[in-house]
Amino acid sequence: MNNVLGFPILTLVTFLPTLGAVLIALFLKKEQSKAIKYSAFAVAFIDFLVSVPLWFYYSPGTWKMQFQEAHDWIPSLGVKYAVGIDGISLLLILLTTLLGFIAILSSFKAIKEREKEYYVLLLLLQTGMMGVFVAEDFFLFYVFWEVMLVPMYFLIGVWGGPRKLYAAIKFFLYTLAGSVLMLVAILALYFYNHQVTGVWTFNIQAYHQLAPYIAANAGKTFQYLITLAFFIGFAIKVPMFPFHTWLPDAHVEAPTAGSVILAGVLLKMGTYGFIRFLLPILPDATKVFLPYFVFLAIVGIIYGALVALVQKDMKKLVAYSSVSHLGLCMLGVFALNPNGINGAIIQMINHGVSTGALFLIVGIVYERKHTRMISEYGGLSKIMPIYAVIFMLMTLSSIGLPGLNGFIGEFTILAGAFQAKPIWAIIATSGMVLGAAYMLWLYQRVMFNKVSDENVELNKKGILSDLNGREIAYFMPLVIAAFWIGLYPKPFFKILEKPVNHLVEQVQPDFFKREQVKFDLNKVKPVVHEGGEEEHE
Template structure:
């Protein structure tokens, strides 16, 4: 293809580039205030961003077969531990590339934000930042589950040090909590990966020998798992990634980590590290284990509602500005879960879009909090008040980003969350009473959608209330000398604001990058639904001679057949 000017080992170069940048750091001699190191850090991350956007530009123009050819040409597979079937395998698709571009973009933003925020041990700081970038990009690009796990773990140590060295007063506790929670999740993740491995090696036969960890093999064979095994592996992955997402009740590490982390690290933590969990969930749980995902969808929807509403409620009562933003960040990640539970094209696309939008908006909000903190050295909402006149530029951006976060139309969060709501509302895969410890509860995706919408309302409440308390009213005298945003801060916030507006006006600019792959995943679900319905009705028919049941079951079977018809029709449409 003439458009493909990417080198053969483009992805490997991309992964190696930050490491090279990091290795060059010890040879630099910092000058007064380490200005040159900051310059190097920002420059290196811009280079990385430009290099990574090559793939973005190329894939944005292609469609269909051409795009698949490109993805195939980017894939690299080399045996690494032949005895165990572990490969060095990297590859890309729309989902991976979207997450990757978000990573490199936010790295640039974080590096610029570091100029004002990071004063000590700058060389080590950028070294950790670059290693972190490699690890996160590796997670998004790995095409071997073992390699995926390696990168997933590799992220731990730099992030730990970033919080533990450059963090706030309680950083020791927060950083350790972060590590232990993540490692706890990794245990389940590893159990899930090994479970898949053993299953595939025992049933796959000679054909898959030595490649059990590769994603395509997993995708092809995971569907043959026994239902209980699939459920167990799904749960292992779900808990493992749920810690990172973070999902209630495993979310308590996040507010602590955010409060203690310096501003740029908070931006990265909210912007991309949480996406590792969401990405892994999408990939392993919903793409490779659809049957279990289908079975557990009601529970996932319930968890999503709890995630959205509960953490929004917790955010409402926070006294610490950064904690409030952190909880709002957790609350918004609940929409990813809701979109996944919807199991249709709109829901999945919405979930991925929310990942991206959340990356931009929450990073911007943390940046806003950071600008206030560097000036006032307090994050308590009660200490502020009436700052709107003193620091109008910060006020402007804070207001803008809060509006984006609470879902003002034509801004990015509105677009993404609307997609999720739309998908969830139209999702019709479960609509029945579910047994709940002896009780029979009515549970439907529409109910979940309505309840989640409550989260948006609470979201508006806590954000507006926070804005009122911080920027309006009487200003304490001590803030008389407060300076407004510096040039680098304005640069970061303005760039993010531009994206928030741009993608809010024209969401297709971003969605067309991942739409094809993500919709492909969604196409599996109507078929599973139809099959399950058939099985259920068949089981009922076998069961009872009683006339009422018979009537019921015949009605059911008709509806099952209807569903199948519609599925076939859909298939036809898509193939046309």
């Protein structure tokens, strides 16, 4: 086991929120509102602090899993409790724990009913999400994937907006349908692995090692069906066009914290599934379908941006922007080269930071005025200046302004896409231009123009007021992250380098041989012309 810390830190990070949820459920009464809120926040914040050493003790010099733990769970089926992380999952874990405590802190004023159940479900949801990113066993991965559904269903269905039941059921059914297909694919690999090796195991690394044998010996129909099953299962979660229709409803009806977690972490589980499972286990079959997958990713980029442009509801606009942004991430993944995949992972983190912040921004004015309609606002920069500054920063982050995080991810993805096929990058760029249009249009409508008499009156009454200390506090980590990634992304790329290069070698074994073109300038001989001018040949 590769665990430099010597104690089960991944188990602690994963199950600490569940322990906190159980203690809150057992020992705090529903009337103890403050105790429930602060206890939930303390648990989530401690979970974040416990996850931070992973960043400092992670060794970027290898692609292999680190901080591993493995224990027999169901020996007769070959199921183990096996966890571990590489650079890809490390970044997603840190994003999850960061957004976890921010989501809880943002709920203090917004949630007034059934507070105990709400915070318990948020903590349980965090365990489910963490488990997906640390699991090294397919059975364990699937358990966490399904466990995550239940808290999210209730968060939308109980604390959501007017159409909350419709949105919750739609979210649940879509995701469950994808999960069933994914389960069929997992079981097919499980039995095929036993047929080939004689070993019953759900170990993900074992399936990675089996990939060349599957490509060479398994029937094409078998490979294609499993590939499509995985694709649909993960594409629903991303969500990719045309599997995206559950997302706008879920986002609009979910409470603010639910939207933050949904956009910030849950959608990344789909892209993570492509990177961790589909590409390394079924690379040849994936390449067969690659033109169709890329087509859907590009359609998602442009479609999401076009639909966002015509939205009148702020939250729905941000929701459709997610379809566009995640389409760009998927384009990076399907570029099948280091630039594309590195950019996709960085952009997944960026989207969690920027779009998570945008949902918080929408939630703040909704708490004050109880409407998300863009037409109801205008001139807020005059009465909410701090809010206007943070809104502007996150708008610029979302559209990819140099110096902020979005630029790094988008530029790297486009470099990877151009390296794969220039036309992909050219078309994707049009979606990014549309992205700048809808975000700046939103900001201009909400922040400038004339302040309505109603909003002036609400401001005087202290209702439509600027950010308070609590709100500034939960924005600060996101602002810092946006500038850190935008100005100094080197540590993030260093952490991703080895696992991403290894993934590319699994998918395209000859990639680095083809790309390794070196120019030795010392061997270039200058040619001297009569006039004394030098020309290098």
